[in-house]
Amino acid sequence: xxxxxxxxxxxxxxxxxxxxxxxxxxxxxxxxxxxxxxxxxxxxxxxxxxxxxxxxxxxxxxxxxxxxxxxxxxxxxxxxxxxxxxxxxxxxxxxxxxxxxxxxxxxxxxxxxxxxxxxxxxxxxxxxxxxxxxxxxxxxxxxxxxxxxxxxxxxxxxxxxxxxxxxxxxxxxxxxxxxxxxxxxxxxxxxxxxxxxxxxxxxxxxxxxxxxxxxxxxxxxxxxxxxxxxxxxxxxx
Numbered sequence: 001x002x003x004x005x006x007x008x009x010x011x012x013x014x015x016x017x018x019x020x021x022x023x024x025x026x027x028x029x030x031x032x033x034x035x036x037x038x039x040x041x042x043x044x045x046x047x048x049x050x051x052x053x054x055x056x057x058x059x060x061x062x063x064x065x066x067x068x069x070x071x072x073x074x075x076x077x078x079x080x081x082x083x084x085x086x087x088x089x090x091x092x093x094x095x096x097x098x099x100x101x102x103x104x105x106x107x108x109x110x111x112x113x114x115x116x117x118x119x120x121x122x123x124x125x126x127x128x129x130x131x132x133x134x135x136x137x138x139x140x141x142x143x144x145x146x147x148x149x150x151x152x153x154x155x156x157x158x159x160x161x162x163x164x165x166x167x168x169x170x171x172x173x174x175x176x177x178x179x180x181x182x183x184x185x186x187x188x189x190x191x192x193x194x195x196x197x198x199x200x201x202x203x204x205x206x207x208x209x210x211x212x213x214x215x216x217x218x219x220x221x222x223x224x225x226x227x228x229x230x231x232x233x234x235x236x237x
Contacts, residue, residue: 033082047231133167136203198222
């Protein structure tokens with residue numbers, strides 16, 4: 001899938017503000033996930049260059065959506081999975097048409113992410129599981145986010161399956177939800193206050209302001225920070 005979210009402008013911005021140290025490599029990097037992945041993808045591409053980069057991401061997706069169609073990844077690639085706990089996909093619904101709740105979400109994700117890891121490993125790919133940021137207190141689902149992050153971390157083995165807590169890159173130091181954070185050194189733009197907005201008004205996404213009707217058309221510091229954390233984990237390996 002082609003990278004969207006104002007890719008042309010944002011890729012140029014992200015290249016100029018990267019502090020990750022890309023390593024020359026031919027291994028493809030594949031990002032698979034939901035709407036947070038959609039917003040992070042334009043920033044991740046230059047941060048992992050010169051590796052070939054593919055973003056297979058769409059809003060509202062769950063791991064089972066990618067099991068249904070099979071992983072479309074080059075053999076021997078590095079695959080980053082980023083899923084926040086969405087449950088509305090038809091493949092997530094139970095026999096009564098209802099989505100799972102609470103621990104049932106985590107149990108289902110464990111089963112499906114395990115299957116995705118198995119499929120990726122059969123293709124010789126390494127896997128990076130991406131920890132998610134907490135939601136605003138007004139947005140349901142933080143119990144699931146915390147359980148998912150713990151689950152992702154427990155699934156890492158330190159060799160071919162690794163974990164990065166990218167969510168903390170957009171959180172306060174105590175792990176709580178942050179609307180804005182101090183600007184990073186070398187960041188593409190910095191508000192005169194010295195802080196950049198890192199989360200959307202919906203309490204979930206990264207694009208500043210109200211939820212946009214389409215791709216984020218402005219610089220999103222939260223998306224850059226999230227992508228930077230993922231890239232640093234990839235480049236360190």
